[in-house]
Amino acid sequence: MNSSFDKIVPGLQNKLHLLVDLSLATLGILLCAHLNPAHHGLQVLILSLVAWGAWLFAAVVTRLYSPWTPRRLWDNLTLRAFGVLAAMFSIQTLMRLVPLAEQHLDAPTFVVFFFCSSAIGRMLVFKPLARFSKPVHEVLIVGTGHLGFTTYENLTQAQRDYRAC
Helix, strand or coil: CCHHHHHHCCCHHHHHHHHHHHHHHHHHHHHHHHHCCCCCHHHHHHHHHHHHHHHHHHHHHHCCCCCCCCCCHHHHHHHHHHHHHHHHHHHHHHHHHCCCCCCCCCHHHHHHHHHHHHHHHHHHHHHHHHCCCCCCCEECCCCCHHHHHHHHHHHHCCCCCCEEC
């Protein structure tokens, strides 16, 4: 794997989790497209790519796949909600900027399906898998200034076997 991608989504378990989340986003778009037969294959592909880009951006900014950030259930659900809303707003923005004939995506259906399925997958599948995954050795710190420096100090003083980048 590319080392930059490894720093953004560290570990095999988190990469699998990202792949499942992107697949669920595509399934949500396909579900909405099935409810509205005006969508064609190319439109579904473009909407999926936009949702993937927004989800990846939100995941990087919120460090959703970071194994070093201790989070409670509500923290995970809130970060997941940010990602789902970012994907939905990106799709809606694209649909408003590039109007196609009879184009409509049922936003509530997409949001409910994507949020619920990814949250349930996180709690039931990937949370137990995290106990069996090997530790990751490189950390990407997303942040500048005092907070980034404090995060770096906390990580390097934790006596763990990894390198902070």
